[in-house]
Amino acid sequence: MGKLAVIAIGGNSLIKDKKHQTVDDQYLAVCETVKHIVDVIEEGYEVIVTHGNGPQVGFMLRRSEIAHEADDMHLVPLVNCDADTQGAIGYQIQQALQNEFNKRGIKKKATTVVSQVEVDKNDSAFSNPSKPIGSFYNDDDMDKIKKEHPDWIMINDSGRGYRRVVPSPMPIKIIEQDSIELLINKGITVIAVGGGGIPVIRDEEDNLNGINAVIDKDNASCLLASELNADLFIISTAVPNVCINFGKENQEKLHDISLDRIKELRDEGHFAPGSMLPKINACVNFLENGGTKAIITCPNELKEAVIGNKGTIICNR
Numbered sequence: 001m002g003k004l005a006v007i008a009i010g011g012n013s014l015i016k017d018k019k020h021q022t023v024d025d026q027y028l029a030v031c032e033t034v035k036h037i038v039d040v041i042e043e044g045y046e047v048i049v050t051h052g053n054g055p056q057v058g059f060m061l062r063r064s065e066i067a068h069e070a071d072d073m074h075l076v077p078l079v080n081c082d083a084d085t086q087g088a089i090g091y092q093i094q095q096a097l098q099n100e101f102n103k104r105g106i107k108k109k110a111t112t113v114v115s116q117v118e119v120d121k122n123d124s125a126f127s128n129p130s131k132p133i134g135s136f137y138n139d140d141d142m143d144k145i146k147k148e149h150p151d152w153i154m155i156n157d158s159g160r161g162y163r164r165v166v167p168s169p170m171p172i173k174i175i176e177q178d179s180i181e182l183l184i185n186k187g188i189t190v191i192a193v194g195g196g197g198i199p200v201i202r203d204e205e206d207n208l209n210g211i212n213a214v215i216d217k218d219n220a221s222c223l224l225a226s227e228l229n230a231d232l233f234i235i236s237t238a239v240p241n242v243c244i245n246f247g248k249e250n251q252e253k254l255h256d257i258s259l260d261r262i263k264e265l266r267d268e269g270h271f272a273p274g275s276m277l278p279k280i281n282a283c284v285n286f287l288e289n290g291g292t293k294a295i296i297t298c299p300n301e302l303k304e305a306v307i308g309n310k311g312t313i314i315c316n317r
């Protein structure tokens, strides 16, 4: 097998803005992102694509709640919304990859693996929801939300608006890891641990059971990249570079940076919880687990970042 890259695509990066969040809009964004992923494959990497589902799983949950409120339809549990988004987004990425391979005359196949990820039922995240999902709300919306949904827990998501949060336990084990490895060793481009994976817990009889949560896809992708000893861990998001003083007048892009320096900047509080901080932590964990190179950038700079010219490149040195 050639070099292995795990590329994690952000759920928000598949949705350009509030006016472009239909399924068709998302497919166009997937097709655009996939072109850049295939560029990386053409650079000689076998690729596992992982993806987020933050916005999508929130939309799906809300649809189910609205149908329940309006027409007494049954509710869809959050864990099943995870599974639904994994299938729906995986389908789009798989189809777009296959079409792009065919267009470029690349004899490769793409396959999505429905992935369960084990978590600890005693994870403190279950009593401390922190994962933003669904739509962004502004100050005016918040008055209505407080009245109509007093049970929702809301946070300010990196100054982009308010979002509902749900528990996000740490991933412990990727249940389908062997199948993913088997496929990648056959040269198949795999889409896996979508939405961070479907969270499951293990009971005393060793049975797996779904649990309502949304695993952070950066953490699950890091676990997969570390377990498979990936040569490269890439997080593709909406910004070309990680910045210090993000959103301020003195904002500065980070290019090449060492593991030690990024940890210092993290500890100084430069990276917003719920958005950039989990990405930084995932890269740090990947490098501390033996990885050598992690990249954070946007889809259209993926190839240049892999070559070493763009993006934020964090190295273990």
Ligand SMILES: Nc1ncnc2c1ncn2[C@@H]1O[C@H](COP(=O)(O)OP(=O)(O)O)[C@@H](O)[C@H]1O
Pocket (backbone or CB within 6 Å): 009, 010, 011, 012, 013, 052, 054, 158, 236, 237, 238, 239, 241, 242, 243, 244, 245, 246, 270, 271, 272, 274, 275, 276, 277
């Ligand atoms: N220090 C930072 N540097 C760059 N972007 C940051 C920083 N802090 C927060 N952000 C925000 O984090 C976003 C990425 O997080 P998010 O949208 O949650 O990711 P995802 O693409 O995985 O859905 C960026 O688009 C940017 O708005």
Ligand SMILES: NC(=O)OP(=O)(O)O
Pocket (backbone or CB within 6 Å): 009, 010, 011, 012, 051, 052, 053, 054, 055, 195, 196, 214, 215, 216, 217, 218
């Ligand atoms: N599950 C998850 O981490 O999704 P996002 O990357 O879309 O937030």
